[in-house]
Amino acid sequence: MDQNDRLLSHQVEVVEEIAKRTGRIKVLTGRIGKLPPMVDITINSYGWVQGKNIRNIFKLLISFFQQIRHSNISVVFSHMTLNQSIILLPLTKLFRIKHFV
Numbered sequence: 001m002d003q004n005d006r007l008l009s010h011q012v013e014v015v016e017e018i019a020k021r022t023g024r025i026k027v028l029t030g031r032i033g034k035l036p037p038m039v040d041i042t043i044n045s046y047g048w049v050q051g052k053n054i055r056n057i058f059k060l061l062i063s064f065f066q067q068i069r070h071s072n073i074s075v076v077f078s079h080m081t082l083n084q085s086i087i088l089l090p091l092t093k094l095f096r097i098k099h100f101v
Contacts, residue, residue: 028046078100
């Protein structure tokens with residue numbers, strides 16, 4: 001997430017709008033850039049690196065397991081992340097977490 005990203009800067013607004021409707025949320029993103037101060041929003045990065053596909057998958061899985069282990073997560077919402085959504089789909093099914101893509 002980065003409010004200065006030319007393509008994905010709207011993600012900041014999407015997260016803020018979701019937080020207004022749901023309360024406290026956690027965001028798992030590939031990269032954290034410039035962000036405004038946010039209330040009730042925790043942002044974690046799994047450190048996505050272009051061209052390091054296997055590493056990125058493992059980092060995503062590790063970060064996801066850390067999030068579900070330390071938090072009571074009831075819903076996963078994926079925005080513009082089809083590959084990551086497909087990777088996480090079996091886990092959200094296994095742990096009975098609603099997953100919206």
